[in-house]
Amino acid sequence: MSDIASQTSPAAGPLAGLRVLELGHFVAAPFCTRLLADLGADVVKVEPPGGDPVRQWGQLVDGHAPWWSMHGRNKRSITLNLKHPKAAAIVRDLAARSDVVVENFRPGQLDRMGLGDAALRAGRPDLVVAHISGFGQDGPYRDRAAFGVIGEALGGLRHLCNHPAGTTDLPPIRIGISIGDSLAGLYGAFGIMAALWRRDAARVGDGRGRTLDVALTDSVLSMMEGLLPEYGVLGTVRQPAGSRIPTAAPTSAYPCADGTWIVLAANSQPLFARLAALMGRPELAADPRFVDNPARLANVEELDRLIGAWTGTLTAADCDRRLEAADIPATLIASAAAVAADPQFRHRGMVREVEDPAFGRPVLQAGVVPHVADDPGAIRWPGPAVGAHTGEVLGELGLGEAAVAALRAEGVV
Amino acid sequence: MSDIASQTSPAAGPLAGLRVLELGHFVAAPFCTRLLADLGADVVKVEPPGGDPVRQWGQLVDGHAPWWSMHGRNKRSITLNLKHPKAAAIVRDLAARSDVVVENFRPGQLDRMGLGDAALRAGRPDLVVAHISGFGQDGPYRDRAAFGVIGEALGGLRHLCNHPAGTTDLPPIRIGISIGDSLAGLYGAFGIMAALWRRDAARVGDGRGRTLDVALTDSVLSMMEGLLPEYGVLGTVRQPAGSRIPTAAPTSAYPCADGTWIVLAANSQPLFARLAALMGRPELAADPRFVDNPARLANVEELDRLIGAWTGTLTAADCDRRLEAADIPATLIASAAAVAADPQFRHRGMVREVEDPAFGRPVLQAGVVPHVADDPGAIRWPGPAVGAHTGEVLGELGLGEAAVAALRAEGVV
Known part of the structure; x- marks a missing residue:
């Protein structure tokens, strides 16, 4: 909990100089600010003195989650007990020095703490405020508890994450993964930058702050492709297709002799002809049952049975080599170990070893996305200890050591 | 194919006035530009005279995909045969009038058509260029065919989309859904706005264009939470958990009497106590097997069996009502029909009826995400016919009707 010297390296990337205040916890808002920090923003994360619970999520080493090393990276952490009557003024002072506030409390909760939009903007009228929540800031579901699994099911995603009816x-x-939370965070990051561009751009900027209302459910639904249009026009309810794609064949995961799976996509005429030849069954490409995509879809069970009979004679690695040699898109299904060793990810800096004093050894982390080729972001430091930057950040507000010590004694920080 | 009067409504949202040129097809780049267009950008989509194949993806009505109505919305479509020697100069002229170019050809392909980064920037040195691809613009996998299912498997997602080993x-x-493609598109939209902010911001802008290199695989890996850090620190390979969450219980989908599923998340002490009471088994909350989260995880099979036995006596709708009354997070699993009828989505404008002449009736579409409360984007028009704006857009380059007719006769447009 003690204030340590900031481990900050100089900011790199297109967002260097951008100031972001995070009033977040768990996944959605912190993921949003991770993306901003990865591209260079100065993110100040406000945590309760006990820290964001995500610091203890997933697997732990001496009470520390390796996930936090990545989830909290590039941010500065300050503690604030938002329930203390003196906290709101400090948050408002921090907001006054920020370009953006990102928060994911339940709708209305910040308002009750004296930190509604107007209060946040008191010292910074053009502040961009991004609210991230399960269901949005209004509407009949507004006050429901925002669990990711609920939002993913409401948004239409969970229904498709299944094998076809009758199969199992x-x-x-x-x-x-908590895909709904992360999607909301990513939409938030996009929206924040859109709002900042309109606010700040030299010729077309209007100098106004904007308010984003990002819902986990909305974010999921936004990804659902033809689900709604097809239902609206045709009345058809898209159904789960298991390992396949409903509109193309063959494309699925097939069992190999070693008990693992190979994914292949041979759903064009030339690809299917090459696959048939590779299987030693070149006649299949001209078989009326498989002669074009509609025929292959109509006979997909038999088609996949034949392909599976072939893959089942090979180890996945052998199968993968043969498919690659035949220029047929295919892959093993990568576990964490395979991801960590992948030569493409290593080449692109997408698997990095980051020194982290919390573990006494480097932590593997995913790299920065998007990659800005001529101005890349960076992993400057791993997720900091709770409140590691409290003194530093409060010092920037003009509070000296004695003032910070007093706040600490009062239980404000 | 004829030029129709643009159906444009005035742009709304923070990106009004932004000019985007899309050299895209299928999902990733067009999804990226849909997000930009939804917030007000003027997106000019370049298509081959036969149109983007996605116009015929999924279910069709008279050869038209309802999906296209949403996927192509708010964009202007012009046709260009990029293989024609006269096409590259037109693309360069369009780029010269754009803020951003977004493309998702195979790496190197635009370069071979005379449309590499330098060529695109010839008339607009500060152009932001966003490349979206399966594996990225460099590295050993650069030239592989970019199928979404391959990238999702390489990025570590597919491995987790399974029931636990030994279950099935x-x-x-x-x-x-093509989640990898859409994720890459969304990361692209975020990166584009970050690059534009740094280019254009009044005080901190540097006037420079930037080049984004967004890979589908990288985008997937970026979402994988503790997968890499836990493997790196502990050597543990995250395994699929089926319907559950590996670190919390109970949270899963449970079978109901009508053959459908209910999702519930009662993985805190008060929630589990309420669930146990609702099940008529209040003693379970104090049962040593279920007394806290670690105990519940250790006995999750038995716990889920008991919950499933209870849900199996109720219809899903009845079960949902009871859980809601007990304030336990839960939901039915929404199909397209349920999404379309959902009162929260309707309230928030996330399910909209959009007039579309291609279908002679309104098309249901997902609304605009993120919601910018004080400057919302809009659905201005549905996906246009192929080349609907060819004359209009070429006219903005100064080409008159005769010149456009000549290009059409030559097979350029």
Whole structure:
């Protein structure tokens, strides 16, 4: 909890100099600010004295989550007990020095703490304020608890994450990550930059702050392609297709002799002809059952059975080599170990070793996305200790050591 | 194919006045520009005379995909045969009048057509150029065919889209949408706005264009939370967890009496106590097997069996009502029909009826994300016919009707 010297390296990337105040926790808002910080923004994250609970999410080493090393990277952490009556004024002072505030409390909660939009803008009228929530800042679901799995199901994604009806009694899967939260964070980052451009651009800027209202549910629905248009025009309800794509064949995951899977996509005429030849069954390409995409879709069960019978005679690695040699798009399904070793990710700096004193050894982290070729962002430091920058940031507000110590004694920071 | 009068409504939203040139097809680049156009940008989409193939993807009505109505909305379409020697000069002229070019050809392909970065910037040195590709503009996988299902598997997502090992012989699922492509498009939109802010901002702008290199694989990996850090620090390879969350219980999808599923998340002490009471089994909250989250995780099979036995006595709708009354986060799993009828989506303008002459009736579309409360974007018009704005856009380059007719006769447009 003690104030340590900031580990800051100089900011790099297109957002260097941008000041962001995060009133966030868990995934959505902190993911949003990670993206901004990766491109160079100065993100000040306000945490309760006990820290963001995500610091202890997932697997732990001595109470520290490796995930935090990445999730909190490039940010400065200050503690503030927002329930203390003196906290709101400090937040307003911080907001006055910021370009953007990002928050993901339940709608209305900041307002009740004296930190509604007007209060945040008191010292910075052109502040961009980004609210991220489960269901949005208005509407009948506004006050519901925002769990990612709920939003993903409401947005239409979970329904498709299943095998076709009648195939299994197992439930539709969660896709293994909090995709709805991260999507909301990513939409937030995009919207923030759009608002800043309009505010700040030399000729077309209007100098106005803007207010974003990003909902996890909306973010999921925005990704759902033809789901709504097809239902509206045709009345068809898109159904889960398991490992396949409903409109193209063959494309699926196929079982290999070693018990793992190979993904291949041979759903064009030349690709399918090459696959048939590779399987030693060149006649399949001219077989009326498989002669074009509609025929292959109509006979996809038999088609996939034949392909699976072939892949089942090979290890996945051998199968992958043969498919690559035949120039047929295919891949093994990468686990964490394969991702970490992947030569393309290594080449592109997408798997990096980051020194982290919390673990006494480098932590593997994903690199910076998007890659700005001529002005790349950077991983400047890993997720800091709780409140590591409290003294430094409050010092920038003009508070001296004694004032900070007094706030600490009062339980404000 | 004829030039129709532009259906343009006045641009609304923070990106009004921004000029974007799309050299895109399929999903990633067009999704990126849809996001920009939704917030008000003027997007000119260059298509081959036969049109973007996505116009015929998914379900069709008289050869028209309802998806296109949403995917192509708010854009102007011009046709250009990029293989014709006269096309490159027109693209360069269009680029000279643009703030941004977004493209998703295979790496190097535009260069071979005389449309590399330097050529695109010939008349607009500060152009922002966004390249979106499967694997990125460099590295050993650069030239591989970029299928979304491949990138999702390489990025670590597909591995987690499965039931736990030993549960089923079915393959890991594709999540039902081209999530990797859309993620790359969304990261592209964020990066573009970051680059534009740095270029254009009044005080801190540097007037420089920037080059983005967004890979589908990188975009997927960027979302994978603790996958890499946990592997790096602990050597643990994250494994699929099916319908559950590996670190919290109970949270899963449970079978109901009507054959559908209910999602619930009761993975805190008060929530679990309320669930146990609602199930008529209040003693479970104090049962040593379920007394806290670690205990519930250790006994999750038995816990989920007990919950499933209870949900199995109720219809999903009844179960949902009871859970809501008990203030336990839960939801039915929304299909397209449920999404379309959802009162929250309707309230927030996230399900809209858009007039579309291609279908002679309104098309349901997802609304604009992010919602900018004080300057919202808009759905100004649905995806246009191929080349609907060819004459209009070429006219803005100073080409008269006769010149456009000549280009058409030559097969350039």
